Amino acid sequence: MxxxxxxxxxxxxxxxxxxxxxxxxxxxxxxxxxxxxxxxxxxxxxxxxxxxxxxxxxxxxxxxxxxxxxxxxxxxxxxxxxxxxxxxxxxxxxxxxxxxxxxxxxxxxxxxxxxxxxxxxxxxxxxxxxxxxxxxxxLEDHPREADQGRTFWSVYGMRFLLPAEFVLSDHELKSGHIRLTFEKDRGDRTLRIHRLSMAQMLLRERDLAEWFPSFFHKDLRDFKHIVTAGDPGEAQSVHGHESVRVSGEPRSRWRQILRPLPLVNPRPRRYLESAVWHCPDENRICVVEHLSKKHMEGGHDFLKELTDGYACHSQKTTSDARSDDELATGAQ
Ligand SMILES: [Zn+2]
Ligand SMILES: [Zn+2]
Missing domain, CATH: 3.40.1000 (Protein Transport Mog1p; Chain A)
Structure with a gap:
């Protein structure tokens, strides 16, 4: 809507x-x-x-x-x-x-x-x-043709485009932390899109690569993960900002068996690819996470598509011919 x-x-x-x-x-x-x-x-x-x-x-x-x-x-x-x-x-x-x-x-x-x-x-x-x-x-009640199979999401100024096959399954709208969860193929693939406020305060004593695993330790406990930092200006940067990539693979089954597991609905073994970046323009940390049962070939490209579609701050684009580019890029 x-x-x-x-x-x-x-x-x-x-x-x-x-x-x-x-x-x-x-x-x-x-x-x-x-x-x-x-x-x-x-x-x-x-x-x-x-x-x-x-x-x-x-x-x-x-x-x-x-x-x-x-x-x-x-x-x-x-x-x-x-x-x-x-x-x-x-x-x-x-x-x-x-x-x-x-x-x-x-x-x-x-x-x-x-x-x-x-x-x-x-x-x-x-x-x-x-x-x-x-x-x-x-009023519009269905995705625009110009969005090319993607759905535009905007809530409290957090704006992004996602492939339309991902359906919203959960939302958490706290003032400091907005999190929307989307699923595809009955949970085989999940996207979690976050926005955290007051980035400056969160990153006062540590950088993004240290902050992320500690803030998200609950979400990361099922994964063996690697955090890679990317400098602004490098190909890995997101919208020109300081960013990190997180890759995770399921922990060994042994490790999972030793841990007390919920009996009815054990967490599925999944792979994780995340991009995390700090937008100083809006004093926010943005996170895009992709979880999938299969290890995704070219998962980085998919993640790039997601981060490109996430409008973290207002910017003028000339290359984007979409009629609603002022919305998609976050211009007021
Ligand atoms: Zn309609
Ligand atoms: Zn930004």
């Missing part, structure tokens, strides 16, 4: 997965936008969008009745100035008003058939139509 919003709107909550989920954006004052999505049913016809709106409104009405709150709805509301971007899709725009005024768009995407319910919220009495008309038309 891609949406261009005012920079003060931050992700407040996210639930679910690619098939169905919910995300909320807040500013310092209140909830500003909510988006719900659901994949089209695998078999059988999907319900008309207006039916879904009926049901949604009914639920809201019930809630309002319970708390004896004023609630009003305006179906087929005409607040969108330009509707050309919605041509060919089944949709309805409507407004409900309770403690907030909500501008809603319910839509079935003509390309991927996903159902989206997006609303932008405003305090009652505040005219938010200009804002609504800026935000709503930027």
């Amino acid at each position: 891609r949406l261009r919003v005012p920079s003060e709107w931050e992700l407040g909550r996210v639930d679910g997965d690619a098939d169905s989920g919910y995300a909320r954006l807040d500013d310092a004052r209140m909830v500003r936008a909510e988006v719900e999505w659901r994949a089209a049913p695998v078999r059988g016809a999907r319900r008309p969008v207006s039916d879904l709106v009926d049901r949604y409104i009914e639920q809201l009405q019930k809630k309002a009745d319970k708390s004896s709150m004023d609630f009003s709805v305006q179906r087929q509301a005409k607040f969108l100035r330009d509707k050309r971007w919605l041509e060919g899709s089944e949709y309805e725009t409507f407004i409900w008003e309770a403690d907030y005024r909500a501008y809603n768009l319910a839509r079935a995407c003509p390309e991927c058939q996903r159902i989206i319910l997006l609303r932008v919220l405003a305090p009652v009495g505040e005219n938010a139509e200009a804002l609504v008309n800026e935000v709503l038309p930027t």
Whole structure:
């Protein structure tokens, strides 16, 4: 789901997965936008969008009745100035008003058939139509063709492109450490993408090659690993920054047997390739990890593709012809 919003709107909550989920954006004052999505049913016809709106409104009405709150709805509301971007899709725009005024768009995407319910919220009495008309038309619910089989991810300003076959399986969004985990082929291959804040402090008494194994010692205990440092400017550097590469192979089976193993779900034996770099421009440490059951031939090239697709700081590119290059490279 891609949406261009005012920079003060931050992700407040996210639930679910690619098939169905919910995300909320807040500013310092209140909830500003909510988006719900659901994949089209695998078999059988999907319900008309207006039916879904009926049901949604009914639920809201019930809630309002319970708390004896004023609630009003305006179906087929005409607040969108330009509707050309919605041509060919089944949709309805409507407004409900309770403690907030909500501008809603319910839509079935003509390309991927996903159902989206997006609303932008405003305090009652505040005219938010200009804002609504800026935000709503930027909605995209499937990867762009220009991304060439890759999915663009952006959360709290951490931005990167990944091969679309890798599906988000876990996320941890702490302010100092963001970690997103992706899987392919039912866990045969895993990608972990990290961003750590306050790099200067983390690296105050040691360099990257010392810091990484100690910070990630839990993740590394299943591997026999080698850390190789690359100088900035060398072919190995990432976006011109100080970087290290970490290669790991599974420890001997003996070693694994001696260790107390979880009985039900023993950790699979896997190979590891990681790139770690320090971006002083943003005072961050970025980590890209690739785990696979098979030792990957040319694993370094794949890792390079991943680090190239990770926008660690704003930069102007001239070679990148992608229409959203200002997003992909992290320019504000
Ligand atoms: Zn779509
Ligand atoms: Zn950087």
